[in-house]
Amino acid sequence: xxxxxxxxxxxxxxxxxxxxxxxxxxxxxxxxxxxxxxxxxxxxxxxxxxxxxxxxxxxxxxxxxxxxxxxxxxxxxxxxxxxxxxxxxxxxxxxxxxxxxxxxxxxxxxxxxxxxxxxxxxxxxxxxxxxxxxxxxxxxxxxxxxxxxxxxxxxxxxxxxxxxxxxxxxxxxxxxxxxxxxxxxxxxxxxxxxxxxxxxxxxxxxxxxxxxxxxxxxxxxxxxxxxxxxxxxxxxxxxxxxxxxxxxxxxxxxxxxxxxxxxxxxxxxxxxxxxxxxxxxxxxxxxxxxxxxxxxxxxxxxxxxxxxxxxxxxxxxxxxxxxxxxxxxxxxxxxxxxxxxxxxxxxxxxxxxxxxxxxxxxxxxxxxxxxxxxxxxxxxxxxxxxxxxxxxxxxxxxxxxxxxxxxxxxxxxxxxxxxxxxxxxxxxxxx
Amino acid sequence: xxxxxxxxxxxxxxxxxxxxxxxxxxxxxxxxxxxxxxxxxxxxxxxxxxxxxxxxxxxxxxxxxxxxxxxxxxxxxxxxxxxxxxxxxxxxxxxxxxxxxxxxxxxxxxxxxxxx
Numbered sequence: 001x002x003x004x005x006x007x008x009x010x011x012x013x014x015x016x017x018x019x020x021x022x023x024x025x026x027x028x029x030x031x032x033x034x035x036x037x038x039x040x041x042x043x044x045x046x047x048x049x050x051x052x053x054x055x056x057x058x059x060x061x062x063x064x065x066x067x068x069x070x071x072x073x074x075x076x077x078x079x080x081x082x083x084x085x086x087x088x089x090x091x092x093x094x095x096x097x098x099x100x101x102x103x104x105x106x107x108x109x110x111x112x113x114x115x116x117x118x119x120x121x122x123x124x125x126x127x128x129x130x131x132x133x134x135x136x137x138x139x140x141x142x143x144x145x146x147x148x149x150x151x152x153x154x155x156x157x158x159x160x161x162x163x164x165x166x167x168x169x170x171x172x173x174x175x176x177x178x179x180x181x182x183x184x185x186x187x188x189x190x191x192x193x194x195x196x197x198x199x200x201x202x203x204x205x206x207x208x209x210x211x212x213x214x215x216x217x218x219x220x221x222x223x224x225x226x227x228x229x230x231x232x233x234x235x236x237x238x239x240x241x242x243x244x245x246x247x248x249x250x251x252x253x254x255x256x257x258x259x260x261x262x263x264x265x266x267x268x269x270x271x272x273x274x275x276x277x278x279x280x281x282x283x284x285x286x287x288x289x290x291x292x293x294x295x296x297x298x299x300x301x302x303x304x305x306x307x308x309x310x311x312x313x314x315x316x317x318x319x320x321x322x323x324x325x326x327x328x329x330x331x332x333x334x335x336x337x338x339x340x341x342x343x344x345x346x347x348x349x350x351x352x353x354x355x356x357x358x359x360x361x362x363x364x365x366x367x368x369x370x371x372x373x374x375x376x377x378x379x380x381x382x383x384x385x386x387x388x389x390x391x392x393x394x395x396x397x398x399x400x401x402x403x404x405x406x407x408x409x410x411x412x413x414x415x416x417x418x419x420x421x422x423x424x425x426x427x428x429x430x431x
Numbered sequence: 432x433x434x435x436x437x438x439x440x441x442x443x444x445x446x447x448x449x450x451x452x453x454x455x456x457x458x459x460x461x462x463x464x465x466x467x468x469x470x471x472x473x474x475x476x477x478x479x480x481x482x483x484x485x486x487x488x489x490x491x492x493x494x495x496x497x498x499x500x501x502x503x504x505x506x507x508x509x510x511x512x513x514x515x516x517x518x519x520x521x522x523x524x525x526x527x528x529x530x531x532x533x534x535x536x537x538x539x540x541x542x543x544x545x546x547x
Contacts, residue, residue: 196545198541199539272520273517277487354499356499356506357491360491360514366541367521368521370541373539374538374539375531375532377537378534
């Protein structure tokens with residue numbers, strides 16, 4: 001029996017008939033060949049989030065980001081005009097990686113007035129211009145203007161930095177985000193600058209972890225030991241239903257959920273440390289002061305439901321923004337490393353704490369996030385292992401798993417379109 | 432690098448009862464706190480929890496009276512000690528074992544955290 005109303009069609013899934021209701025093939029998550037196609041069809045063409053502007057606080061601040069799925073490394077830098085720019089992290093002289101510390105494969109960050117190559121000392125300005133060539137007179141007709149850093153399309157939405165690796169992106173970032181971008185704009189992301197960033201290498205296809213966090217059908221079961229015993233039984237009996245789902249253009253989607261525990265109705269539901277600190281998995285129970293959360297943009301709590309607790313916005317292909325009712329947010333980025341491995345990044349953003357108590361509440365929320373994510377990550381490895389057995393390749397997805405259904409459909413459709421485009425050039429087989 | 436090395440008291444006056452736990456648990460980074468938890472026995476963590484949990488609110492009251500962006504060293508140690516309490520509360524209150532159940536070989540590294 002439904003606890004919350006569904007669309008007139010009888011289910012969320014049937015509200016978008018193109019999704020179908022049939023079992024879904026997970027061959028897209030278990031194939032080296034399919035991953036090779038995803039690199040081209042998705043990761044070299046989509047707008048990809050690489051972080052936020054606060055990570056580049058002043059002129060000359062830079063970070064590097066490894067994008068293994070596109071086999072490149074990107075430098076993000078704030079230039080002399082205060083604009084965020086992106087470049088491929090390669091020296092134009094002989095292809096050395098330009099910015100790195102002790103280990104070439106590891107990301108780095110810092111602040112500089114120019115970039116200097118470790119190999120032969122070529123230098124580049126913050127705008128990418130080649131400014132110095134060691135023993136320039138030894139070269140043959142070399143015009144420095146012909147050898148700037150290779151720029152990458154870079155745009156900022158609400159403080160989130162996106163790049164697009166295509167030579168000419170098919171859409172601007174604004175068009176790509178569409179109504180999701182318009183309707184979520186205005187949320188006070190820029191005021192929640194206290195950031196915790198987790199990373200984890202997970203031995204599972206990137207889509208499997210997106211699936212895990214795109215449905216909460218698993219929550220009362222997988223995480224039942226995190227609640228006190230009576231509450232765990234009650235949660236499992238109730239199951240999970242979302243308040244609202246939406247599917248947008250370009251593969252984006254949202255699941256909107258009830259809150260449950262901010263604060264809990266019965267304090268005996270939660271663990272002693274949560275009772276004392278008034279914080280937990282759902283974040284600090286009390287809203288931060290000084291941030292106006294009274295007039296939220298229309299994308300937040302789209303059902304305008306009084307029991308609303310959080311919205312999980314899935315920005316295609318691999319970025320999630322999760323907005324919590326008590327006034328903080330999370331982001332997830334999923335970076336494929338191989339068909340059966342990815343790097344997960346989770347960032348928690350809070351209002352800067354005004355005192356020790358607020359800081360301690362954030363610590364509990366951040367530690368709790370890790371305890372849950374460890375369980376989620378490990379489960380995915382178990383899933384990937386059995387996908388490899390290829391005993392079962394199609395799986396029934398319920399109405400609460402509509403976002404998983406949507407993600408796999410959009411990925412499969414985009415790969416199919418790419419194959420159709422390139423079929424005449426290089427035939428590739430997918431099992 | 433971040434383990435307190437001074438020989439005098441690490442914690443503010445008034446928290447002498449927690450001093451026996453400070454050298455081991457007043458650790459500045461989550462990575463150190465989590466590693467200490469994983470390498471500790473349940474009786475050790477229970478003893479730390481039983482001593483520190485009843486003092487959490489007093490510790491916060493002490494630190495709340497100070498500027499969070501400019502805490503003196505002893506107050507930082509007290510905060511770090513209570514960050515460790517938050518970390519061991521999971522084994523003590525929920526798991527009954529140091530590591531997260533069903534987490535196997537999975538890891539989740541805090542690569543950026545706000546420092547005191």
